[in-house]
Amino acid sequence: MASVRKTRGESLLLRYIVLGSWAAVCLLPILWFLTVGFRPRTEIITPQPIYWPNWSLDAWYLLTSDWPIAQYLRNSVLAVAGSVVIDLILAIPAAYALSRYEFKGREDIGFYILSTRMMAPAIVAVPIFFLFRNMGLLDTVWALMLIYAAINLSLVTWIIRSYMLDIPKELEDAARTDGAGDLTILREIIVPACLPGIITAAVIAAIFAINEFLFTLLIASTSKAYTMSVALANFTGGSDGVIYNAIALVSFLAFVPILILVILIQKHLSRGLTMGAVKG
Amino acid sequence: MMTQVPASGTEGAAYAAPDRPSPPLRRRSPALRKAFPYLLVAPALAYLLVITLYPGIFAIYQSLFVVKFNSWDWAGIDNYTRLMKDREFWAALGNTAIIGGLSLALQTGIALAIAYFAYRDPLIRGWRIIFLMPMLFMPSAVAFIWKLAFNDGRVISDLLMRVGIVDGNVDWLAHIWLARFTLIVADVWQWTPFLFIIFVAALQGQDQEIEEAARLDGASWPRIFWNISLPMMRPIIVVAITLRGIDITTMFTNVYIMTQGSPGGATETMSFFIYRQGFRMFNFGYASAASVLMLVMTVIIAQTVVKRAFHSGKK
Secondary structure, three states, rough: OOHHHHHHHHHHHHHHHHHHHHHHHHHHHHHHHHHHHHHOOHHHHOOOOOOOOOOOEEEEEEHHOOOOOHHHHHHHHHHHHHHHHHHHHHHHHHHHHHOOOOOOOHHHHHHHOOOOOEEEEEHHHHHHHHHHOOOOOOHHHHHHHHHHHHHHHHHHHHHHHHHOOOOHHHHHHHHHHHOEEEEHHHHHHHHOHHHHHHHHHHHHHHHHHHHHHHHHHHOOOOOOOOOHHHHHHHOEEEHHOOOOOHHHHHHHHHHHHHHHHHOOOHHHHHHOOOOOOOOO | OOOHHHHHHHHHHHHHHHHHOOOOOOOOOHHHHHHHHHHHHHHHHHHHHHHHHHHHHHHHHHEOOOOEEEEEEEEEOOOHHHHHHHHHHHHHHHHHHHHHHHHHHHHHHHHHHHHHHOOOOOOOHHHHHHHHHHHHHHHHHHHHHHHHHHOOOOHHHHHHHHHOOOOOOOEEEEEOHHHHHHHHHHHHHHHHHHHHHHHHHHHHHHOOOOOOHHHOOOOHHHHHHHHHHHHHHHHHHHHHHHHHHHHHHHHOOHHHHHHHOEEEEEOOHHHHHHHHHHHHHOOOOHHHHHHHHHHHHHHHHHHHHHHHHHHHHHH
């Protein structure tokens, strides 16, 4: 018994050293970047780094006066929300079929949908660029919406499918003997029962869409379609160099809502991130 | 382990069912019945085919031409033979493997360690939020954090000087391995949480009794971890690493913002190579040829590694 207590005590110390150090690695760069957002530009790129700045709201004034930040935010929200809606409309019936019906080619179709997640954006970048150019959709929010939806469709389908597999079959059988049709069952029973899965999928898809960079860079060439993610990379104000304090501020503006969303779905996060392969 | 999904579903159905008069029993033709699941997956499938198959065919077709603005000149397989002799292409492939491989190994190790120490801790919810934070920044923001810390703001150099490891400002873009190191740090910092979250869920989901029994038998924690926890987590680790590995091989944002491939192309990844050939030098045919080769590699990996990983994950 004594030896058990001893090993427990030792590993507790080690545990808090390990966890504490990693917490510092996570938090210190974030806190320091937060100070960057609230300092004047003269205190950012200096021969000696300044850790405790003279606080200022320069970046905020710059953002609100010089940059169409509201426009970028609107583009981001519109493209992301639209893409999630498209995904749900396409994914819910598909997930229903993949989880509830026996049909020829089911495994292959499921795997094909999964495998589109593995395609590097760079592989399809050139053709997609030409496709949208021919459709006259370059530099529009619509193009971003369509491409984000495509990127996340596999993920959304697989997450929802995983939650649907958990719903006991008896539920449907009861409704079916009552004479309910397949679509009624989907709408009235399956969708409400796997709502946590649908929400998880929507949140994770939204985060990936907000973060998307390469396609947005290629499709959006002016502030007409810039999203936050790409607008950030273009805050390099030409001869002024990179405007870090504004970048930092915008980063935190995007970070806070994402943090809140993720805390809300915390319990389902591991399952969502593995596309349903791990049940958390 | 069990989510509350089925429970809430039972409740909803129990309340919903008796209220409605039962509709007349539907009779569908056998043909429709058979086609029904296909009709359900068809829209999603069509959408994905347009966005993957069309680009695939387009890329194969375009890769057979030399494309300059709007003129397409037939080139046969010239683009491919050129690629095979292009040292930059092979360098990009190598860089992707080196940077991605080291980064993946590092974040797997760190994530396993912190997950093992955190999962039984009473403060796990707090740790989880803190460790998750780097992942919730936009990738472009993370790239700027580390660009500023390493290069423009000289913070890392300053800190290293204070500890006495270096004695002057380090130019992180001047040396091949230093530049690669900055990319690895940025990737590990942002994406270790992804693996951590999954590993914690896996550890919490495993049978605690076996571990407890081993502990009472006097086994040390490294042995318990190595001989009991790790083997039990294996299928989940494989899925997580596979997903992360796929994402790492597409690394673009950090390269674009932090290094632009310098010094001398030592940090140019495959994605950046394709981007540079296509959208900087406008060699669209050449870029497409590189895309096709990357696509072939992706399909091979998807068919072998990923298929197996997801099957073992589902058990």
